[in-house]
Every structure is written in structure tokens, then in C-alpha cells.
Amino acid sequence: MSLLENSRKQVFHVLCLLMLAVIAGSTLISIFTEGVQLKIIKDLCMTCVLFTGAVLSIALGATGVPNDVENRTLYPIIARPVARWQYVAGKFLGTFLTVTLGVSALSAVFGGLIYHYQGSFDWFLPAATIFALLEAAVVAAVATTLSTFASPVIAASVSFMVYLCGTIKIGFFGGMLDLATNSTVKLVGGIVYHFLPNLECFNLKAALVHGDSVPTAYLAQVAIYGLCYTVFVIWLGAVIFKHREV
């Protein structure tokens, strides 16, 4: 249901088409980068895939619950024997499946381009796409949870902040925390730091571009981290929504 609803939204179509145009455009840019053509294409295309996943997750996740409340389409659904957590989980899954649809389409075109330029398929691309989707799942979970109590604008803004901070968590915030001398700043910063998702770990762009190998154990660890974080955040959203009056 949420998948049907989300896939009809303008943001989904516009963003997917725009990113397809950028992917197509990357072949033109690569003309001027003799020798590293493929690397440029891979870099640009993977950025598109990651960006699409994150933006769709925020745009669809942050609006799902508030739209249902505002349009009153929520009432007939929760008047059924549906627990609030099932509703929140359904909303999240609808968002995630729509993102998967968009990201998979882009990834398929991206894969076609790699095949065209490289003459063979890059088997690391599906793995990179799956981890991009895991990142999208985390972001969608955050956006969906925020949307259970906040307005779409606030939910989207905070989700975007979390996304931005999450992508520079280790490199930037980690360094800043080490430099902090005030114990309160260190404590509060530490709590925020540990609660923020580490989205950098899902980004396998560098490995894809440079053809580096990534240890399977690391991938498994990251996958478990992503799944656990997503489940925890959605559980939090379900608890909040359970106590919300609608």
C-alpha cells in the first residue's frame, strides 16, 4: 500500500529521472578525463545511487505518517486489528521498498554503463548497491520515526541533519570530540556521537572505484550494524506512535 502510494509521488519520479540524466551525463564528462574515464563514471554514478537512496528515504519517510494523519486515511487502517507498531513498520517498509525500486533502477543503468566501458560486469556493484540500500534503510528508519511525532518539515530537516552528520561522523565529529576539553561538552557530544548512525561505513564507493577488496567480515559487521540500527530506530518510532493520540 505504502509502496503504491510512494511510487506515485512526484519526488520519486523527478529524482529518479534527474539521477538517470546525471548518470547519462557522466559519460559526457568522462570524455574529458582520458585514462580515468571508468573511475569518473563509477564515482559519479555511485554518488547518484547513494544520494537518491538518502533523499528518497528522507522525502518519503518524513511524509508518510503525517500525510496519513492529515488526509485522515490513517483512521480506517488503525481501526482494523492492526497494532501501532505494525503500522509504523508498514510505513517504513513501504518507504524502503520504494527506495529499493528507485535505487535498483539506477543501479541497473549504472551496471549497464560499466559493462559498456569495461567490457565485463563489475560484481562488486551489487554489493555496493546493497550497502547503499542499507544506508537508505537507516535514513528511512530515522525519517519514519521522526514522522511519528513531528511535522513533515521538521522530520525531513532533522533527518537531513542526521544524514549529513552521519556521513561525517567518524572523520569530523570524532576528531572534534577528541579536541574538546570541557567535560560537559565531551559528555553531551559523546552521547550524540554514539547515537548518531555511522553512515560512512555503508559507502563502498571508494572500493568500487579503485577496485579494492573489502574483507567479508567487515561487510558482515556493517550489515549487522545497519540492520540492528534500523530495527532499533523503528522500534523507537513504534513506541512513540503507540502512545500518540491521533
Added chain:
Amino acid sequence: MNLPIQIENLTKTYKLPRGRKKTAVDSLSIEVPEGVIFGFLGPNGAGKTTTIKIILDFLKPTSGNVRVFGRLTTDPLTRRLVGYLPEQPYFHKFLKPIELLSMHAALAGLSSREARRAAEAALDMTGIADYAETPIAKLSKGLTQRVGIAQALVGNPKLLILDEPTSGLDPIGRRHTRNLLIRLRDEGRTVFLSSHLLGEVENLCDVVAVLRAGKLVAYGTPDDVRSSNTQFKIQTVRVDNHILNRLRFLEVNIECGADSTVMRVDPQNAYELLRAMEKLGLPLIKIETERESLEEAFLRLAA
């Protein structure tokens, strides 16, 4: 015995800005018997929708408790027994009625094949089977309302909670819905309906409850709720104001029509009025006794 709805001492207070509070429902206790059409009446803001929302666990009560067939409303499985039509229902407009109803039947716990069958049956019952494949966006307000009623029916609920079920329906749709509700009642289901159409409630409901400012002000059969006092309705020819003023020594309610005048008077004053009319040479066209309608009772109780 587990009643379809049992409300005990229910109070709901909303917190408003600057520490103010508003009590929407105040110590409400109601029992809805099984197999009846129950009319839940009250002016706007009386607390009807708040009560319905608490029954369905959309809102949490401040105090008191509500049970549906003896079960707690906080248990989602309780809602397996309930079908709900919200006031002015909104559905995803891109869906077709058959898709929407199948989805609701599936949410009610039916398998996909049973859900499709239940959806078709509900569309048949509400007389909109011809529109099963038309997107909801293209349906009129009345047809959308009927889709809403059909949606409440899927899953074979024992209790139907309908908020303004005939809102937006034309006279044919209204009659169809009325007959459908009677049929559902006759099948043993309980219908809990909130409506402003008092004439309809009077003809349809077995039991009514009237709310005013969150408090229960009347409960019983429509007959119980209406005042037992009768009035005499006396009709004469159209008369001038100065003659009318000579009749106003009694507590007479006078309505002047285009070609006649109707006077309503309590039985103890009727004889005096007839004598006065005779003195003034006013002919008696018609005299009959009249009992308070539910609408009049509602205005008396809820205003």
C-alpha cells in the same frame, strides 16, 4: 454478559496552551446492548467523536474505562469485532473500491481469496458493485461514502461504529443505507451510529444517548427520551396580529402560515383557547394531539 460497548465513568480532558484544560467527555457511562441500532446524539463539540475515538483506541482516556465485547480496547485484536466508518471518510484516491476493500479485509485477518470475496459481498450489500473497478478519485461524494460503509462491513464485524453514515448521500442512497442498517441489526449485529439527522435516528434507532458538553443528558429508547407531555395543535384561518395578541393571554405557541394559523397549547389551556377562539369568531379547522419529536427533545436536552 459481554456487551458490545461498555463505557464506565469515562473522562477525557485535553490540555490546551497556557495550562488550560478542556473536558471533552465528562464521567460518561453508557452500555450499548447487543443487536440494536444505537444512536449517539449531541450537538457539535458534545464529545461524540472523542468517545468514538476512545472506543477505537485512537485516543487514551484521562480516566474511566471502555470495553468492547468485554475486551480492552487497547488490544488490537478487539478491533477484529469492529467495523468503523469515519466521518467524511478519505481513502487513497488511486485505489479502486475493490482494491481498497480487499486490503481492509486482509487487514481484518482474511486470506487474499476470502478478502476478495468479502470485498465483493460488501460492494453488493451497499449497492455499488458497478463501481468496483472505478478509481475512488472518480467517484462522487455519495458513492465514496458508500465505499466507506462497505469498508466498515468487510471482515464481518459484530459491531459497526458509523460516524454520520448518511452524510453526503442522496435520498435513494439514504434509504438504501437505512434498510441495510436494519438488515444488519436483524442479523444480530450491533450498530452504533452518530448522526445529526434526528428524523432518521428516530425512525431507525432502538436506543439513543444524548450528550451535552461531554455529559450524558438522556439515555433510552427514542420514546423514553421524548417528553411524555402532549400538546394540542389547533388550526384556524389566517388571522391579523391584533386578534393574535388577544390570544396571547395563554401560553400559546403561534405559527402563522400563508392561509392558516397553527397554535400549540398545553392540554390544561386548550379549553380556554377554544373558548377565546369562539368569542373572536375564529373557525376551528383542525384539532389534534401532538407529542414531542426526537428533534424537539434533542433541542430541549442539548441546547
